Amino acid sequence: MLPPLLLLLLLLLYFPPTTSPPPPLQIALHSQSQFSTHGWVSGSEITTLGLGTSLSKFKNVNVTYLSTFNYGGLPEGGVDFLIVEGYIGTLPRLISHLRHKNPNLIVTHWCLDTFPTFPSILSLDVNFFLTNSEYLSDDILPTYGFNSYFLELASSTTQFNPNLKSEEYEHIDVVYVGQYAPTKTNLIPLLHETKTYCKQHNLAFKIYGNTWSLPSISSEIGSLIENYAGILPLNDLGKLYASVKVVLGSTEIKQEELGMVNNRVYEVLASGAHLLIPLFEPLRPLQDFGVSFYTTPGDVEKILNSLIKIQNIQAGGNVKGRKLILEKHSWDIRASEIMRIYEREKLMIEGNKKLIRARIHFHSVNSNLTTGFTEIPNRPRRPSVFFVCDQLSDSCNTYTNKFSPLHESGKLNFYAVSFSELGSTTFSFNTEVDLLLILTSINSDLELIARNMTLPRSSRKGIIITNPPTYPSIKLSDYYDLLTFDNFSPDLRLYTHPNIIKHISLLDMSELEYAVLFGTLQYPKSRSAIYIKTVEPTNEGIQVGIKIEDMVPPNDGVWCLWVEEVLVRCLGDFEDQAKNFFPEEIIAKVEVTHSELNEKGVDIRGRKEFEIRVTINAGDLQFSGVANSSSVRAVYDGFYDKGGDEM
Numbered sequence: 205m206l207p208p209l210l211l212l213l214l215l216l217l218y219f220p221p222t223t224s225p226p227p228p229l230q231i232a233l234h235s236q237s238q239f240s241t242h243g244w245v246s247g248s249e250i251t252t253l254g255l256g257t258s259l260s261k262f263k264n265v266n267v268t269y270l271s272t273f274n275y276g277g278l279p280e281g282g283v284d285f286l287i288v289e290g291y292i293g294t295l296p297r298l299i300s301h302l303r304h305k306n307p308n309l310i311v312t313h314w315c316l317d318t319f320p321t322f323p324s325i326l327s328l329d330v331n332f333f334l335t336n337s338e339y340l341s342d343d344i345l346p347t348y349g350f351n352s353y354f355l356e357l358a359s360s361t362t363q364f365n366p367n368l369k370s371e372e373y374e375h376i377d378v379v380y381v382g383q384y385a386p387t388k389t390n391l392i393p394l395l396h397e398t399k400t401y402c403k404q405h406n407l408a409f410k411i412y413g414n415t416w417s418l419p420s421i422s423s424e425i426g427s428l429i430e431n432y433a434g435i436l437p438l439n440d441l442g443k444l445y446a447s448v449k450v451v452l453g454s455t456e457i458k459q460e461e462l463g464m465v466n467n468r469v470y471e472v473l474a475s476g477a478h479l480l481i482p483l484f485e486p487l488r489p490l491q492d493f494g495v496s497f498y499t500t501p502g503d504v505e506k507i508l509n510s511l512i513k514i515q516n517i518q519a520g521g522n523v524k525g526r527k528l529i530l531e532k533h534s535w536d537i538r539a540s541e542i543m544r545i546y547e548r549e550k551l552m553i554e555g556n557k558k559l560i561r562a563r564i565h566f567h568s569v570n571s572n573l574t575t576g577f578t579e580i581p582n583r584p585r586r587p588s589v590f591f592v593c594d595q596l597s598d599s600c601n602t603y604t605n606k607f608s609p610l611h612e613s614g615k616l617n618f619y620a621v622s623f624s625e626l627g628s629t630t631f632s633f634n635t636e637v638d639l640l641l642i643l644t645s646i647n648s649d650l651e652l653i654a655r656n657m658t659l660p661r662s663s664r665k666g667i668i669i670t671n672p673p674t675y676p677s678i679k680l681s682d683y684y685d686l687l688t689f690d691n692f693s694p695d696l697r698l699y700t701h702p703n704i705i706k707h708i709s710l711l712d713m714s715e716l717e718y719a720v721l722f723g724t725l726q727y728p729k730s731r732s733a734i735y736i737k738t739v740e741p742t743n744e745g746i747q748v749g750i751k752i753e754d755m756v757p758p759n760d761g762v763w764c765l766w767v768e769e770v771l772v773r774c775l776g777d778f779e780d781q782a783k784n785f786f787p788e789e790i791i792a793k794v795e796v797t798h799s800e801l802n803e804k805g806v807d808i809r810g811r812k813e814f815e816i817r818v819t820i821n822a823g824d825l826q827f828s829g830v831a832n833s834s835s836v837r838a839v840y841d842g843f844y845d846k847g848g849d850e851m
Contacts, residue, residue: 248290258539366476366520445475453481473525
C-alpha cells in the first residue's frame with residue numbers, strides 16, 4: 205500500500221485542483237450623448253462605439269457604454285476602467301459613485317477639446333489624461349500634476365469601409381456631416397463655394413447634422429438650407445462616406461489652436477473617400493493620402509475640378525487613404541495602446557510608484573494646529589470642507605471627529621475652525637473649497653454672514669442647526685444646499701420649500717461619507733428651473749416654448765421634452781438660439797414633427813388634448829428611468845398652455 209503522502213501527490217498530479225477563472229476586466233466608455241435617447245449623433249458616441257468594439261476583442265474584457273440618462277447597464281460591482289470622451293454634467297457624480305463601488309477604479313478623460321471649459325475638465329477626478337494635442341500632453345497637463353499621454357484619434361475599419369456603398373446615398377457626390385457652429389474655421393465659405401460649384405456642374409451636394417434648420421441661424425447659412433437633408437441615422441455614416449466622392453470637413457477654432465485632428469478625418473479616409481477641409485498644420489502630412497486643403501476663396505473650384513473632372517475619382521477609390529488607416533490609425537491599434545497605458549498606470553498605483561505629496565492643513569477646533577505631508581494615491585481632486593462652529597462645544601468636536609478619518613485617509617481636505625478663532629465679524633474662504641458647513645443657530649451672527657455670502661458657482665453651503673425654533677421666520681432652502689439638525693428632528697416643511705433641499709442626517713457615519721464624498725460636494729443639487737411657456741401646433745407637428753433659468757449646459761446637465769409620458773428629445777445645449785441674452789434666463793423653442801413622434805410611438809395628429817412635460821436632469825446620476833430635479837407639466841387643449849407651474 206502506498207504511503208498517504210505519496211498517494212496524495214499522485215492524486216494531485218492526476219486530478220489537479222480547479223481554479224476559478226479571473227473575473228473579467230470591466231471597462232466602461234462614457235459619451236456625451238446616445239442617439240437612441242437624445243436624437244442626435246455626437247462625435248463622442250462614434251468614438252466610444254469604435255473604441256469599445258475593439259476593446260471587446262480582448263480576452264476576458266466586458267465593455268459597457270454609458271451616457272447621460274443611460275446608466276442602466278452599469279455592472280453590479282462597478283467597473284475597473286472608465287474612459288470618458290467629452291464632458292457632461294453627470295460626470296463628477298458618476299466618477300464618485302464608481303469610485304465608491306470600486307476604490308481601485310482607474311479613470312481617464314480623453315481630452316479631445318476644451319468643452320465647456322478647461323477648468324471644468326481639470327476638475328474631474330481622473331488618474332490620467334489621454335489627449336490628441338501634443339501641446340496639452342507635453343506642456344500643459346503635466347504642470348497640473350497629471351500623467352498625460354498623446355494619443356491620436358482613429359477609425360473603425362469595418363464600420364467605415366468602401367464595401368458599405370449604399371444605393372440610398374450613391375446619388376450624392378459631395379457631402380458635409382456635422383452641426384452648424386460659427387466657431388468652425390471657414391466652414392460657411394467652404395459650403396457656399398461647394399454649393400455654387402455643384403450647381404454649375406450638376407453635382408449633388410447634401411448637408412447632414414443638427415441645428416441647420418433652426419430659424420435663428422437662417423441669416424448665417426442663407427441658401428445652404430436648400431441642401432440640408434436632416435439628421436443622419438447613427439449607423440448610416442459609414443454607408444454615406446462609402447457612397448460619395450468627396451466629404452467636406454471642418455475643425456473647431458479651439459481644436460485648431462491645440463493641434464487636435466478630429467475623428468472625421470480618419471473615418472473619411474477609412475471609407476475610401478477624399479476629404480476637402482480648411483487647412484491647419486497637423487493635417488498637412490495627410491496631403492498625399494487623399495486630403496485636400498481649402499485656404500482661400502476659389503480653392504473649391506480648383507480642387508473639385510481636379511478630383512472630379514480631371515482625376516475622375518470614384519466613391520471608395522481612395523486606396524492610399526484607407527491603407528494609412530489600416531496600418532496606423534485603426535481602433536484596434538488604439539485599443540492596444542490604451543490597454544498598455546492602463547496596465548502601466550495600474551502598476552504605478554499598485555506599486556506606489558506614482559504618489560503625489562499633498563500638503564494637509566487641518567485646524568482642530570481646540571486650537572491645536574497640525575500641518576504636515578502625507579502620501580496620497582494619484583487622485584488629483586479631493587473634495588474640501590470648510591467647517592465653522594459658532595463656538596467651541598461638544599457638538600463641534602463631535603462633527604469634527606466625524607470628518608477627521610475622511611481627512612486623514614486622504615478622501616477629503618477638511619478645515620475646521622470656531623467662529624471666535626476667525627477674529628472678525630466676517631470671513632471668506634478659499635474658492636477651491638467645495639462646501640462651507642456651519643454649526644450654529646438660525647439668525648446668529650455666523651448664520652447671517654453665511655446666509656448672505658456669495659459663493660463660486662461650484663461651491664455650496666450647508667448648515668447644522670442648533671436650537672431650531674418651532675416656527676422659523678425664513679425658508680432655509682433659499683440659502684443652503686444641505687440642511688440637518690443637531691440632535692433635533694423638527695418638521696422639515698417649516699424650513700424648506702417642497703422638493704428643493706436634500707435633508708441629510710449627519711449622525712450616521714456611512715451616510716455622512718456618501719453624502720459628502722459622493723453627493724453634496726461632487727454633485728450639488730442644481731438651482732436651475734424650467735418652465736413650459738407656449739405650445740403651438742404647426743403643419744408638421746408642434747412647437748414648444750421653454751424658459752430655462754440659471755442653467756449652464758453641460759455643467760448643469762441636460763434638459764428633455766416628453767410628450768404623453770414618452771421621452772422625445774434631450775438637449776445638452778439649447779435647440780434654438782432665439783433667446784434673451786440674460787445669463788440667468790434662456791428661452792428655447794423646440795420643434796417636434798409628427799414623424800419624429802410616430803417613431804417614438806406617439807400619435808397626436810388631430811388631437812386637441814395631449815400632455816407635454818419638460819425636465820432638467822441637471823447632472824443627477826440615474827440608473828433607471830429619469831428622476832428629475834425640476835419637472836413641469838402642461839396640458840395642451842388646442843388653444844393655449846394650461847400648465848407651466850413647477851411640480
